[in-house]
Amino acid sequence: MKTLRGLGLVQTILWAVALIVVIVLPFTSAPFRVEQYITWMTIAVAAAGLNLLTGYNGQISVGHGALYGTGAYTVAILVTDAEWPLLPTVIAAAIVCFVVGVIIGLPALRIKGLYLALVTLAVATLFPLVIEQFSDLTGGSGGLTLTSEQLYRGSIRDRRVKWESPIDGLASDQWKYFIFLAISIICFVVIANLVKSRVGRSLVAIRDNETAAEVSGINVSRTKILTFGVSAAIAGIGGAMFALNKGQVNPTSFTLTLSIYLLVAVVLGGASTVIGPAIGAVIYGVFIDVISPELPESLHSATPLILGTLLVAQMLMAPSGIVGGFHDLTARISRRKQGGGKQDKNEEVTVTTHEVVAETDLETDPGGFHP
Amino acid sequence: MNDFLEILVVGIGNGAIYAMLGLGLVVIYRSTGLLNFASGELAMFSTFIVWTFWNFGLPMWLAILGGMVGGFLIGVLVHKVAVSPLGDPHERPLAVVIVTIGLFLGLNGAAQLIWGTVDKRLDPWFGVSQITVGGVAIAWQKIGAVVVLFMMVLLLWALFKFTKVGLSMRAVASNSESSALCGVSVQNMLMLGWGMAAGIGTLAGVFSAPNLGLGTNLMQLTLVFGFAAIVLGGFDSILGAVVGGFVVGILSSVVPQYVSVFEKMPLAPAFILILAVLLFRPQGLFGSKEVARV
Amino acid sequence: MNMNWKGLAALGCALVLIGSACGRDDGDSSSDSDNGDSSSAEDAFINPSEDCDTYDGSAGVDGDTIKIGTIRPADGPYAIYDQVTSGLDAWVESTNANGGVTAGDGNTYQIELIKENDGYDPARTPELAKKLVEQEGVFAIVGVIGTENNKAIRDYLNDECVPNIALATGSPEWGRADEYPWYIAGLPSYATEASMWTDYLQETNPEAKIALLYQDDDFGEAYQTTLQKEIEGTDMEIVDEQSYNPLSGGSTEAATVSLSQSEADTFIVGLGGTPCPATLTFIPETWTPETFVSTTCSGNTALSLAGGKDLGILIAQAVYDPADPADADQPAVQDFLTNGAAAGLDEGQLAGGISSVGWGFGALFGAGLEESDTVDRAALMNTLFSLEDSSFGLVRDEMDITTDGGEDPWPLEGFRIVSRTADGWEEMSPFTNKNGESNEIAG
Structure with missing residues (x-):
C-alpha cells in the first residue's frame, strides 16, 4: 500500500508541476507563442473528443478534422452573419456538431473498423470542397473573418476582432489564453468523469466485444451513436476555439492533414487515456511550431518524413503511446513492489482506463475487437 | 450530344486510372486483408522513379518497367518492416490505419526531399495526338490507358488462376495457417502481394502524371476515387475494381458538369457511392460475401 | 486521480493573479520613440504620429544590418512557391556580396532575411508574422506568398505599423492603400x-x-x-x-x-x-x-x-523573361542571370520565371531604401508610395513605375x-x- 501512496504522490506532484507550467507560460512567452499554445489547446480538445470515439469506443475516425471545421465555421457564420457575441457561439458549435455526429454515427453502426476509417477519410477530403460549393454561406476560398467595428485612421472600420482583457496587467493574448484554458479544462474534466462512469465502461465493453456487451444489457446502438455525437461535439468545441483564436476560417485549414494530425495526437499521447491526447497535441505542437522552424533550410521538407517515420516506429515499438507507456511502467513497478500480490483497486483503474491499442493481446479475448 | 460524349471520354480515361489504382488495392486486400491508405503515395513515389529513369534518357517503356520494379521493392520493404509485425489487420484496425498513414506522410516527405517542390513533366506514354471519331476527339493516351488496363487484368487473372505462385497467394489469403502447413511461405506470399500492388500502382501514376503534373500530391485525392472503385466493385474482385473504376471515373466527370450542386465537388458522387454500397451491399457488386467483413 | 482538485484550483488562481501583477517579463522593447524625423511628415501619405499607437521606425536596424522577414510555404502541396522566396533570398545574398544597399542616409547596409513557413495555410500566417515582428524584430516584411495569407496579417501589420512590401499576389484588394497604408503589392493587379x-x-x-x-x-x-x-x-x-x-x-x-x-x-x-x-x-x-x-x-x-x-x-x-533570347541583352536580365547564379540559383530557377519574380520583390525593397532619406519604416512606405518613373528588378523598361499614395497605390500597371x-x-x-x-x- 505504501508504494501505491507513493505513486499517487508522484502523480499529484506531476499534476501540480503541469499546472504551474501551464499558468506561468503565458507570462514568460511572446504573444505569438501564446497564440500557438492556444492552437495546441484546440487540437488537444478535438483530439480528446476523437479519443472518446476511437480510443475508448473503437470506432476509427480519420475525419474528425471535418467536425473541427464544422465547429469553426458554425462560430464564424454566427459571428459574421448573425452577429452573435463570441463565447456563446462555442455552445452553438457543440450542439451543431453533436447533431452532425449523430447523423454520421447512424451509418457507422453498419460500417466498422477499417471500412469506417475509409468512409471518414472520404469525409475529411470532401469537407473543404463542401465549403467551396456553398460559398454563399461560407465565403468559399476567401473564408470568413470575424470582425468588429474599430476606429482606425480616422474612421470606423470593420477589423479583425480583438480580445480586450478586462484585467489590468493581463495582455489580450494572455486573457484569451486563460479563457481557452478554462474551456479546455472543462472539456477534459467532463471527459474524465464520463470515462469513469458506467457509460465509459460500456464504451470500452462495446469496443472489446460488442456481442458480450449487448448480452450484458448495454444498448449498443444507442451508446455508439451517442458516443459519435459527444465526440463530434467536443471536436466542434475545439474547432470553435480555433475560429475564435484565429479570428478567421479558410477551407485550406481543414484538409485531410488536420484529421491526420488529430489522430496522431491521440495515438502519440496514448489512446484510451484521458490526458493522452493533450500530451500528444502538445508534443505535436512543439514539433511543428518550435523544433521544425529551427531545422536547417534543406531539412524543411523533411518534417513530414520525420513525423511519418516516428509514427510507424511508435506503433511498432510503443503502441500504447506516452501515457499508456507511463501507466504500464507504474503498473509494473507496483506489481513488483507488491511481490506479485493481488490486483488492487488502483491498478484496476489503470487497466480499464487505458486498455490500449497496444497489448499484443494473448491475455485478452482473442475474438475481441481491438483498435 | 457531342458535349456529353466528349466528357464521357474524359470519364473513361480517368476511370482507367482509378481502376489501376483499385487493382493495386485489391491485390493487397486479397493477400493481406488490408486497406492500404499509403498506396496512393507509394504509386506517386514510384512514378517519380519512372520519371528519373525517363529523364535520364531511357525509353518510356523501360523507365516504366524500372519504376514498377522500384515500386515492387519498396512495397516488399514496407511490408517487411512496417506492416507484417502488426499481425491480422482486422484485429487491430487502428494500428493499421496509423501505420499506413505514417507511411503516407513519410513517403510524401521523402519524395519532396528527393525530387524537390517543382512539378515534373512526364510525357504521355502514348503521345499527345488525338483521333477524331464522329466529331469526338479522343487522345491516344486514353486508348492506351484502357488497353494497358485490360492487359494487366488478363495478366493478374492468369496469375491467380494458373500459376503456382498465384495459387499460393490465394491459399495464404483464404487460410494462412493451413497453407503454411502445406509448405507455402506465408510471409513471402504476403510480401509478393505488397510488391505487386506497388508495381501496379506505378501504372496509375504514369497515366495520371501527364494530366495533373508530377508532384508529391499527385495521388492524394485520386486515392479516394480508387477506394470508391473497389468499394463499388467489391474489395477482393479484380473485375469489380475495373467496373468500379470506370463507373466512378464517369460519374465524377459527368455529374459535376450537369448537376450544379456537385459543380465544385467531383468527389461527392464517389463519396455517396462509397457510403451507399457499404451500407446496403457491403460486398460490392462483384465481391465475395465472406471476405468483406463489414 | 485522487488529487486534491480544490487545492490545485486555488493554486492556479493565485498564480494567475501573481502573473498578471508582474506582467510579461519581456525585455523592454523600445516603443514610442520619436516618430521619424521625416521632415515633411505633415503632408506625407503616412504620418506615424497620427496613425500608430506605438511606433518604432528603425526597429530591425542594428548597426549596418537591416533585418527583414518573409513567410511562404516550404512544404506541402504549395511548396512550389518556395521558388519565389529562393529568388528573394538570392537577391539578398547577391546584394550583400556586392557590398549591400546604400540607403538615402548615405550608409551601406547588409540585409538579413528570416524565412518562416506557413504551409500556405492562412491560419498559420498571423502567428508567424507576429513571430517575425515580436521575436525577430524585423524592420519590414517582404514578399509574403498568397492572397489569403496576406489578408490574414493585414490588420495586425497595419496596427503595428510594420511595412509589408511586395506582396506576392495581384489581388485587387491591395488597391485599398488608404485603409491599409503599410501594404504595397509586388505584382500588377489581376x-x-x-x-x-x-x-x-x-x-x-x-x-x-x-x-x-x-x-x-x-x-x-x-x-x-x-x-x-x-x-x-x-x-x-x-x-x-x-x-x-x-x-x-x-x-x-x-x-x-x-x-x-x-x-x-x-x-x-x-x-x-x-x-x-x-x-x-x-x-x-x-x-x-x-x-x-x-x-x-x-x-x-x-x-x-x-x-x-x-x-x-x-x-x-510586364517583366522580362530571363529565358527569352530577345531579352537576353537587357542589363536587368544580365544582372539577374550573373548575380543570381553567383547567389546559388540553379539553371532551372534562373530560367523558370518564378525565382526572378522573388528577385524583383527584393529589388523593390532595395529601391525603396535607396530612395528614402532615412532608414525609417514610414519614410520607406512614403517613398514607395511616391515613386516617379522608378525601376527595379526585371520589370520592363517601358513600364512607368509611378505611385501616389491611396490615389495610385500600384507600382506595376503596364503590359x-x-x-x-x-x-x-x-x-x-x-x-x-x-x-x-x-x-x-x-x-
Missing part, C-alpha cells in the same frame, strides 16, 4: 492584366466569343469580374465559363472539353500552378481558339509542363501582349501603361 486582354481583343477580334476557365478563388474571380465588366457595351461575349477548384482533386479536363463545345473563338485560362499548363494539353484538336493564359504561369517552369501545346498562346507581359514562340515571345501589341487606372479597372 484586374489590370485582364483589361489588357480585352483591350487587345477589342482591336483584333471585336466580336470575340470567349470561353472562360477560372480558378475558384480571389485570383480567378478577379479575372472573371473584370472580363465581365470590360466587355460590357462591346460586341464581345462570354459564351461559356467554368470554374476550377484546385482542392477538388480532379483535373481541368472535363471543364476544358466542355468549353470546347461552346463554339467560342477565344479561350481565357485564368488558372495558376500546374493546372494552367495542363489545361493547354486538354484542348481537343477539334477546337482551335486564340488562347490567353494568366501571366502567373508564363514562365518556363510552368510552360514546360504543357508538352509543346503552349505555342501561340497569348499573355500580358504588352506577346505570343509564345518556340524559344521566347513575339510582341503582338506594344507596351501600354495604365498608370493610376488599376483601382478603377477593378471597380
Whole structure:
C-alpha cells in the first residue's frame, strides 16, 4: 500500500508541476507563442473528443478534422452573419456538431473498423470542397473573418476582432489564453468523469466485444451513436476555439492533414487515456511550431518524413503511446513492489482506463475487437 | 450530344486510372486483408522513379518497367518492416490505419526531399495526338490507358488462376495457417502481394502524371476515387475494381458538369457511392460475401 | 486521480493573479520613440504620429544590418512557391556580396532575411508574422506568398505599423492603400492584366466569343469580374465559363472539353500552378481558339509542363523573361542571370520565371531604401508610395513605375501582349501603361 501512496504522490506532484507550467507560460512567452499554445489547446480538445470515439469506443475516425471545421465555421457564420457575441457561439458549435455526429454515427453502426476509417477519410477530403460549393454561406476560398467595428485612421472600420482583457496587467493574448484554458479544462474534466462512469465502461465493453456487451444489457446502438455525437461535439468545441483564436476560417485549414494530425495526437499521447491526447497535441505542437522552424533550410521538407517515420516506429515499438507507456511502467513497478500480490483497486483503474491499442493481446479475448 | 460524349471520354480515361489504382488495392486486400491508405503515395513515389529513369534518357517503356520494379521493392520493404509485425489487420484496425498513414506522410516527405517542390513533366506514354471519331476527339493516351488496363487484368487473372505462385497467394489469403502447413511461405506470399500492388500502382501514376503534373500530391485525392472503385466493385474482385473504376471515373466527370450542386465537388458522387454500397451491399457488386467483413 | 482538485484550483488562481501583477517579463522593447524625423511628415501619405499607437521606425536596424522577414510555404502541396522566396533570398545574398544597399542616409547596409513557413495555410500566417515582428524584430516584411495569407496579417501589420512590401499576389484588394497604408503589392493587379486582354481583343477580334476557365478563388474571380465588366457595351461575349477548384482533386479536363463545345473563338485560362499548363494539353484538336493564359504561369517552369501545346498562346507581359533570347541583352536580365547564379540559383530557377519574380520583390525593397532619406519604416512606405518613373528588378523598361499614395497605390500597371514562340515571345501589341487606372479597372 505504501508504494501505491507513493505513486499517487508522484502523480499529484506531476499534476501540480503541469499546472504551474501551464499558468506561468503565458507570462514568460511572446504573444505569438501564446497564440500557438492556444492552437495546441484546440487540437488537444478535438483530439480528446476523437479519443472518446476511437480510443475508448473503437470506432476509427480519420475525419474528425471535418467536425473541427464544422465547429469553426458554425462560430464564424454566427459571428459574421448573425452577429452573435463570441463565447456563446462555442455552445452553438457543440450542439451543431453533436447533431452532425449523430447523423454520421447512424451509418457507422453498419460500417466498422477499417471500412469506417475509409468512409471518414472520404469525409475529411470532401469537407473543404463542401465549403467551396456553398460559398454563399461560407465565403468559399476567401473564408470568413470575424470582425468588429474599430476606429482606425480616422474612421470606423470593420477589423479583425480583438480580445480586450478586462484585467489590468493581463495582455489580450494572455486573457484569451486563460479563457481557452478554462474551456479546455472543462472539456477534459467532463471527459474524465464520463470515462469513469458506467457509460465509459460500456464504451470500452462495446469496443472489446460488442456481442458480450449487448448480452450484458448495454444498448449498443444507442451508446455508439451517442458516443459519435459527444465526440463530434467536443471536436466542434475545439474547432470553435480555433475560429475564435484565429479570428478567421479558410477551407485550406481543414484538409485531410488536420484529421491526420488529430489522430496522431491521440495515438502519440496514448489512446484510451484521458490526458493522452493533450500530451500528444502538445508534443505535436512543439514539433511543428518550435523544433521544425529551427531545422536547417534543406531539412524543411523533411518534417513530414520525420513525423511519418516516428509514427510507424511508435506503433511498432510503443503502441500504447506516452501515457499508456507511463501507466504500464507504474503498473509494473507496483506489481513488483507488491511481490506479485493481488490486483488492487488502483491498478484496476489503470487497466480499464487505458486498455490500449497496444497489448499484443494473448491475455485478452482473442475474438475481441481491438483498435 | 457531342458535349456529353466528349466528357464521357474524359470519364473513361480517368476511370482507367482509378481502376489501376483499385487493382493495386485489391491485390493487397486479397493477400493481406488490408486497406492500404499509403498506396496512393507509394504509386506517386514510384512514378517519380519512372520519371528519373525517363529523364535520364531511357525509353518510356523501360523507365516504366524500372519504376514498377522500384515500386515492387519498396512495397516488399514496407511490408517487411512496417506492416507484417502488426499481425491480422482486422484485429487491430487502428494500428493499421496509423501505420499506413505514417507511411503516407513519410513517403510524401521523402519524395519532396528527393525530387524537390517543382512539378515534373512526364510525357504521355502514348503521345499527345488525338483521333477524331464522329466529331469526338479522343487522345491516344486514353486508348492506351484502357488497353494497358485490360492487359494487366488478363495478366493478374492468369496469375491467380494458373500459376503456382498465384495459387499460393490465394491459399495464404483464404487460410494462412493451413497453407503454411502445406509448405507455402506465408510471409513471402504476403510480401509478393505488397510488391505487386506497388508495381501496379506505378501504372496509375504514369497515366495520371501527364494530366495533373508530377508532384508529391499527385495521388492524394485520386486515392479516394480508387477506394470508391473497389468499394463499388467489391474489395477482393479484380473485375469489380475495373467496373468500379470506370463507373466512378464517369460519374465524377459527368455529374459535376450537369448537376450544379456537385459543380465544385467531383468527389461527392464517389463519396455517396462509397457510403451507399457499404451500407446496403457491403460486398460490392462483384465481391465475395465472406471476405468483406463489414 | 485522487488529487486534491480544490487545492490545485486555488493554486492556479493565485498564480494567475501573481502573473498578471508582474506582467510579461519581456525585455523592454523600445516603443514610442520619436516618430521619424521625416521632415515633411505633415503632408506625407503616412504620418506615424497620427496613425500608430506605438511606433518604432528603425526597429530591425542594428548597426549596418537591416533585418527583414518573409513567410511562404516550404512544404506541402504549395511548396512550389518556395521558388519565389529562393529568388528573394538570392537577391539578398547577391546584394550583400556586392557590398549591400546604400540607403538615402548615405550608409551601406547588409540585409538579413528570416524565412518562416506557413504551409500556405492562412491560419498559420498571423502567428508567424507576429513571430517575425515580436521575436525577430524585423524592420519590414517582404514578399509574403498568397492572397489569403496576406489578408490574414493585414490588420495586425497595419496596427503595428510594420511595412509589408511586395506582396506576392495581384489581388485587387491591395488597391485599398488608404485603409491599409503599410501594404504595397509586388505584382500588377489581376484586374489590370485582364483589361489588357480585352483591350487587345477589342482591336483584333471585336466580336470575340470567349470561353472562360477560372480558378475558384480571389485570383480567378478577379479575372472573371473584370472580363465581365470590360466587355460590357462591346460586341464581345462570354459564351461559356467554368470554374476550377484546385482542392477538388480532379483535373481541368472535363471543364476544358466542355468549353470546347461552346463554339467560342477565344479561350481565357485564368488558372495558376500546374493546372494552367495542363489545361493547354486538354484542348481537343477539334477546337482551335486564340488562347490567353494568366501571366502567373508564363514562365518556363510552368510552360514546360504543357508538352509543346503552349505555342501561340497569348499573355500580358510586364517583366522580362530571363529565358527569352530577345531579352537576353537587357542589363536587368544580365544582372539577374550573373548575380543570381553567383547567389546559388540553379539553371532551372534562373530560367523558370518564378525565382526572378522573388528577385524583383527584393529589388523593390532595395529601391525603396535607396530612395528614402532615412532608414525609417514610414519614410520607406512614403517613398514607395511616391515613386516617379522608378525601376527595379526585371520589370520592363517601358513600364512607368509611378505611385501616389491611396490615389495610385500600384507600382506595376503596364503590359504588352506577346505570343509564345518556340524559344521566347513575339510582341503582338506594344507596351501600354495604365498608370493610376488599376483601382478603377477593378471597380
